Amino acid sequence: MRELVWRDIGIVLGHEWAIGSWSISFGEIFTFAIAVWLGIAVAGATRALLREDVLPRLELPRGVPDTISSVAYYALMALGFLFAVGAAGIDLSRITILVGALGVGIGFGLQNIVNNFISGLILLFERPIQMGDTIEVGGLMGNVQVIGIRASTVRTFDGAEVIVPNADLISTQVTNWTLSDKLRRIEVPIGVAYGSDPKQVLTILREVATRHPKLLTNPEPAALFVGFGDSSLDFSLRAWTAEFETWLHIRSDLYTQIYEALAEAGIAIPFPQRDLHLRSVDRGAAEALRPQGPALSDP
Structure with a gap:
């Protein structure tokens, strides 16, 4: 019974289809599929091993471990494909027509895919953008989670989670906030009432920045008198922090502490004010706007 089963399986796997001078069997298809699956599994396991265990132990520049693991992954994928072709007994000369047709397809319909593929290689080797970076591109701002071979x-x-083609990251202007470091400048604009002492305001702003534990002392915070506004004297506090992820919270703290310090010093933050000059007024409106009170008699 077992021999009959194996004989039937052999017959099925050995059955061939002929397409012109090219023939293929179930056995070749099965062997090719198993070899490709093994290649993908080995490539994925190798990338995970390098990224999670081997490379973190080495003192490599930021982004290099991801480049090494990604290159190893795609190289093993290519080797796995070649191994699958050889294991299936496929003659490479048989697929020359397919390769030629693929070249024509690349020339006409796959230009964007090839462009994104080449751009992905540039990102891997030049590393202008790395996983974990905070970038801004085309009005989009966020953290890079994955840099793939076609898209990131x-x-x-x-x-x-936004899928960005790699070609956009290469051909357009990209702002990388964390490429070389995670320093971030924080600017806090503030306006105080006219009549306030500018020197006192500048001193208060510097003291608030100096007391904050998450602001850097080098470069030191700068308090500037930037101009005369419509309703206020305008100042600006500028300081640097090394905690890029929490700079919004730090700026919020600075706003709160500046408000409390100005209130304690008796310095007011004015509301917007406008002077209204009327060139012509209706008689009834003029009577309504006239101050009410007892009329003064002529002496």
Whole structure:
């Protein structure tokens, strides 16, 4: 019974289809599929091993471990494909027509895919953008989660995951906030009422920045008198922090502490004010606007 089963399996796997001078069997298809699956599994396991265990132990520049693991992954994928072709007994000369047709397809319909593929290689080797970086491109701002061979994934601060083609990251202007370091300058504009002492305001702003534990002393915070506004004297506090991820919270703290310090010093933050000059007024409106009170009699 077992021999009959194996004989039937052999017959099925050995059955061939002929397409012109090219023939293929179930056995070749099965062997090719198993070899490709093994290649993908080995490539994925190798990338995970390098990224999670081997490379973190080495003192490599930021981004190099991801480049090494990604290159190893795609190289093993290519070797796995070649191994699958050889294991299936497929003659490479048989697929020359397919390769030629693929070349024509690349020339006409796959230009964007090839462009994104080449751009992905540039990102891997030049490393202008690395996983974990905070970037801004085309009005989109977020953290880079994955740099793939065709596209990269950027997670916005609203929680959305946006797929960005690699060609856009190469051909357009990209602002990388964390490429070389995570320093961030914080600017806090503030306006005080006319009549306030500018020197006192500048001293208060510098003292608030100096007391904050998450602001750097080098470069030191700067308090500037920037101009005369419509309703206020305008100042600006500028300081640097090394905690890029929490700079919004730090700025919020500075606003709160500046407000409390100005209130304690008796310095007011004015409301917007406008002077209204009427060139012509209706008689009834003029009577309504006239101050009410006892009429003064002529002496």
